[in-house]
Amino acid sequence: MEFLSQAMIYLAAAVICVPVAKRLGMGSVLGYLLAGIVIGPFVLGFIGKEGQDIMHFAEFGVVMMLFLIGLELEPAQFWRLRRSILGLGSLQLGLTTFILFPAFLITGFAWQAALAVSLALAMSSTAIALQTVKEKGLSQTAAGQASFSVLLFQDIAVIPVLAILPLLAINASAAHGHTTFIDQFPGWVQTLALFLAVGIIYFAGRYLIVPLLRLIARTQLRELFTASSLFLVVAIATLMQLVGLSPALGAFLAGVVLANSEYRHELESDLQPFKGLLLGLFFIGVGASINFELIRTSPGTVFLLVAGIMLVKSFVLFLSGRIFRLKTDQNLLYTFALSQVGEFAFVLFSFTGQLGILSAEWTGTLMAATAITMTVTPFLLLLNEKVIDPRFGVKEKPDEREADIIEDRHKVIIAGFGHFGSTIGRFLRANGVEATILDNDSDRVELLRRMGFKVYYGDATRRDLLESAGAGEAKILVAAIDDPESNRNLASTVKKHFPHLRTLVRARSRMDAYDLIELGVNDIYRESLHTSIALGVDVLAGLGYRRYTALRQGQKFLHYDEKALAGMAAMRHDTKQYIIQARESFRLQEELLSRDLHQDLAGNDHSWDSETIRESLSGPIVE
Secondary structure (H helix, E strand, C coil), X not given: CHHHHHHHHHHHHHHHHHHHHHHCCCCHHHHHHHHHHXXXXXXXXXXXXXXXXXXXXXXXXXXXXHHHHHHCCCHHHHHHCHHHHHHHHHHHHXXXXXXXXXXXXXXXXXXXXXXXXXXXXXXXXXXXXXXXXHHCCCCCCHHHHHHHHHHHHHHHHHHHHHHHHHHHCCCXXXXXXXXXXXXXXXXXXXXHHHHHHHHHHHHHHHHHHHHHHXXXXXXXXXHHHHHHHHHHHHHHHHHHHHCCCCHHHHHHHHHHHHCCCCCHHHHHHHHHHHHHHHHHHHHHHHHXXXXXXXXXXXXXXXXXXXXXXXXXXXXXXXXHHHHCCCCHHHHHHHHHHXXXXXXXXXXXHHHHHHCCCCCHHHHHHHHHHHHHHHXXXXXXXXXXXXXXXXXXXXXXXXXXXXXXXXCCCCCEEEECCCHHHHHHHHHHHHCCCCEEEEXXXXXXXXXXXXXXXXXXXXXXXXXXXXXHCCCCCCCEEEECCCCHHHHHHHHHHHHHHCCCCEXXXXXXXXXXXXXXXXXXXXXXXECCHHHHXXXXXXXXXXXXXXXXXXXXXXXXXXXXXXXXXXXXXXXXXXXXXXXXXXXXXXXXXXHHHHHHHHHHHHCCCCCCCCCCCHHHHCCCCCC
């Protein structure tokens, strides 16, 4: 019953706190952290005694997370990002350690403890940074790629760091009475054992685990394959722990070994449902483990540590971003995303405590500071998104590169020349129609120019740039920017200053289309709508419908859906009425299409496909 009640408390806290945090724009990570604080020993006291038993759950969350990180470590991606991984990663880790090491020496730490603590604090949170970047859809941005590179380097660097720690041991045998099989040996033997364990895992993965997975896969029982994957992770983590090494390290290595196997994607899909839940469990554990009593008795020490660590890391990150030529807005995001201390610090602090490198008091203090930096990060990212980036990051873009002087004047202007806009541009050019092309991504502009397109750099939402592009004389403007908000801003600017200009606007979804309708835009193109209908037409043709009939039904569906869109837009803010209207609209649409189909079949519908006649449609397919 104790396990069930604990599980209910964890899940209830997550279900309540995470949606609230997401609603307030703070992200799921902060929601989990707040949930842990609320149910932890220093607020409601539902779980944990001084946070000690919580971290056992949290550690398994880290173990599973590291297995999946290792599984995603593709050699091809590593090679593609080798410059930023080795350059940015080594610069960040090395410079942060170099600055923190003398600072801890000055405060009275032994050099062994100062080095161990500096290396631990130099790590950033893979879970928080990647989760936040993915949630905000920034994985493919320069900041997202830089963050991934640094975090990947840190993940790999944990292996030599854990190997170095036994060599720094001051009194490993007396450390908390901790005894494992390997504790009876000197430090150099423990280091050798670590490398030996890594080698065993590698060869076992290549010659035992993969053949075993192949054998299990032949049973065609997916649940057995999932169970085998979990068993593999837990078994390797347990074996690593038995020899006194980190279970998280073992799981990471297991993932790396299996990254090149044919079962990599199947493992990812099977374990994906566990990933979010276990990461949430880890963050709840971190929130619950914050020792508020320690913070209350020594607030100056803890908050000085938090401020000092985050300032040093922010300085190093921003400097490294400058060296690698990240634009200011991307550099700010990269800096704030990685300014915290990561989950590896908990593992490293625990290990240093076991080896007697760090006292129990300082271990608790540093763990509290680590948890606070992780809790503060989502707030910093929110501050950057709402306040700092709009005032500094975005404004500096034109300063870094002035908008191009536009020499051409055409009847058509295309704003945004990514995959969507470039397809339109190529189609028009193939039909003898030239367009003035604007794009705000300087790297893409240079690439497109090398490919033979005449593209001008500049922010199309600016009135002065539109004027210089000939918006006053043009007939049509195509708003094809990747960001829906930028398309809305552009449509609003055109409506206000160039009302004669017909604006055709790209919409990512139905909800984006509603926003544009409220602005008074008439020509809206949902980017997946026509592709979806084209696929549906092919499905009908594959079932025996004549191609002409299928195409006509697709066109009618588009017509009815576009008519329904305008009516539903007026009710989008009233959820109850919107649902009622949507159901009625869908029912009417299906009824009209069914009636149209039967009417056409009753007449002379012989166009286009003479080889297939009505008999192919007269069966249970249409009835």
